[in-house]
Amino acid sequence: MELRHLRYFIAVAEEGSFIRAAERRLRTAQPSLSRQIRDLELEVGTKLLERQARGVTLTAAGRVFLHHARLALSQIETAGEAARRAAQPDKAVFVIGFLHGQEVAWLPEALRILRQESPGTEISISSHSSPELAAGLMQGRVDVALLRREKETTGLAFKFLIAEPLVALLPAKHRLAARKTVRPQDLAREIYVGPAQFAPVLKSVIKDYAAAVGVMLQPKYEAEDIYGGLSLLVSTGGFTLLPFYVQNMLIPSVVARPLQGEPPTIDLVMGYNNSNTSALLKRFVARADELVASVRKQNTLKSTQARP
Numbered sequence: 001m002e003l004r005h006l007r008y009f010i011a012v013a014e015e016g017s018f019i020r021a022a023e024r025r026l027r028t029a030q031p032s033l034s035r036q037i038r039d040l041e042l043e044v045g046t047k048l049l050e051r052q053a054r055g056v057t058l059t060a061a062g063r064v065f066l067h068h069a070r071l072a073l074s075q076i077e078t079a080g081e082a083a084r085r086a087a088q089p090d091k092a093v094f095v096i097g098f099l100h101g102q103e104v105a106w107l108p109e110a111l112r113i114l115r116q117e118s119p120g121t122e123i124s125i126s127s128h129s130s131p132e133l134a135a136g137l138m139q140g141r142v143d144v145a146l147l148r149r150e151k152e153t154t155g156l157a158f159k160f161l162i163a164e165p166l167v168a169l170l171p172a173k174h175r176l177a178a179r180k181t182v183r184p185q186d187l188a189r190e191i192y193v194g195p196a197q198f199a200p201v202l203k204s205v206i207k208d209y210a211a212a213v214g215v216m217l218q219p220k221y222e223a224e225d226i227y228g229g230l231s232l233l234v235s236t237g238g239f240t241l242l243p244f245y246v247q248n249m250l251i252p253s254v255v256a257r258p259l260q261g262e263p264p265t266i267d268l269v270m271g272y273n274n275s276n277t278s279a280l281l282k283r284f285v286a287r288a289d290e291l292v293a294s295v296r297k298q299n300t301l302k303s304t305q306a307r308p
Contacts, residue, residue, distance in 0.1 A: 003076065005040040006069045008033055009048065013066050017055040046252075060252070067104040067248045074108050075125070094118070094280055097126040097133040097145030100226060102268070104248045106146055109294040110284075117283045129198040129225070137273050143281050144272045148201035157274050159288050163265040164243040166205070167256045171234050181260045184213045191238030193229055194219030202266060206241050209264035230254050243268075 011021040012033070022030040041048050048062035058066060096110060107125065114123055126133070126142055134150040136142035149158050168182045176182050176190070194217070195202050210217040221236060223229030226249060229240050234253050243266055247256045270288050272281055 001040065001043050003073070005036060005043070006073055008036045009040055010066065010069055010073070012037060012049065012056060013058055013062065016057070064248065064250060071104050071107060074103075074111065092118075092120075092280075093122045093124055094278065095124045095126055095136075095142045095144075097128060097136060097142040097147065099130055099133070099147055099268075100127050101249045102146050102245060103127060105245060105295055106291070109291055109298060110146075112294075113287050113291060114280065114284060117287075118280045121280060130201060131198065134271065137271055140273065140276070143276060143278055144270060144284060146268060147271050148199075149267055149269050150201060150271075152200075155274050156271055158269040158271050159285060161268045161270055161288065161292050163267050164245060165258075165263040165265050166209070166241045167244055167247070167258055167263070168239055169230070169233060169242055169246070169250075169254055169256050170239045171237055172253050172255050174237060174239070176239070177255050177257065179257065182257045183260045184210075184215050187239055188215040188217065191221070191236050192217050192219050193221045193223055193232045193236065193238045193240040195229070195240075195242075196222040196224050198225055202242070205264050205266045209241075212264075213261070 008021070008026060011025040012018055015021040015025060018030050018033055018037075022028050022033045026033060037049065044061075044065065046061045047059050048065055049056045050059055094114065096114070098106060103125070111123060114121070126136065126145075128136070130148040130150055131152075133142060133145040133147040134153050134156065137145055137156055138154060146161065150156075168176075168187060170177045170182075174190075176186060194206070206217065220238065221232050223232055223240070226242070226246060229242070230249075230251055232238065233240060234251075241259075241264075244256075250256060270285060272285060
């Protein structure tokens with residue numbers, strides 16, 4: 001798979017047309033562009049675009065692939081900048097951390113703001129679990145992170161970004177997958193795959209939700225990370241509850257369904273160390289509201305209203 005394939009695919013997906021993408025974005029011939037997209041689909045192993053009389057639409061696989069393609073190009077660009085600046089060790093390095101998978105939605109806009117504020121600063125990206133990110137902030141290895149409001153921390157400040165609703169994840173062939181929404185009472189009779197120690201805040205939110213709706217959710221299995229949890233769902237036929245953003249990471253054999261009634265939510269916050277004197281950090285935190293608004297505009301970011 002070549003980088004130009006990713007660029008071509010993103011252009012076609014965003015323009016909704018091979019002709020517009022070829023003429024406006026890529027300056028190439030439409031037949032050549034169509035051939036490149038067919039090569040990409042052969043490489044991926046599934047159809048990414050549905051050809052229609054008036055343009056193209058994304059398949060379910062295409063929607064997932066688009067998020068990851070954007071992320072890959074952003075990371076390649078960041079890697080190139082880091083390599084170019086490696087010869088200038090006196091340049092400052094700013095480390096931004098993300099919960100696994102959150103980069104898909106937040107990284108491009110975060111990079112845009114950081115580059116506007118300090119074009120000469122090298123940006124390093126760190127993706128980990130929320131407790132690992134909190135540890136990195138406390139130890140000074142990470143300047144700012146998008147994580148959960150971890151309790152076992154010292155000297156950290158948190159700025160609220162969004163409250164993410166939880167959704168039920170099920171194997172695509174599960175009996176409840178045919179429903180548009182899922183009752184929590186129906187889930188109580190199913191095999192529950194719970195989060196392990198990588199997500200203590202999520203565990204607490206789910207526990208409180210189960211008590212509020214009057215169901216018992218006793219995990220039969222515990223997943224060490226998101227991708228391990230998805231594999232467990234397929235192999236056990238069970239379900240799990242995770243924040244809405246994981247829909248960007250789903251494999252074809254797993255589906256997400258909203259919960260009936262008022263869904264539980266989990267806060268995504270911007271965390272930083274109070275002792276960090278970085279001027280760039282201060283300016284980035286000051287633009288947090290702009291970051292949220294930009295990401296909402298660019299992505300399908302489902303959340304409750306921001307709290308004051």
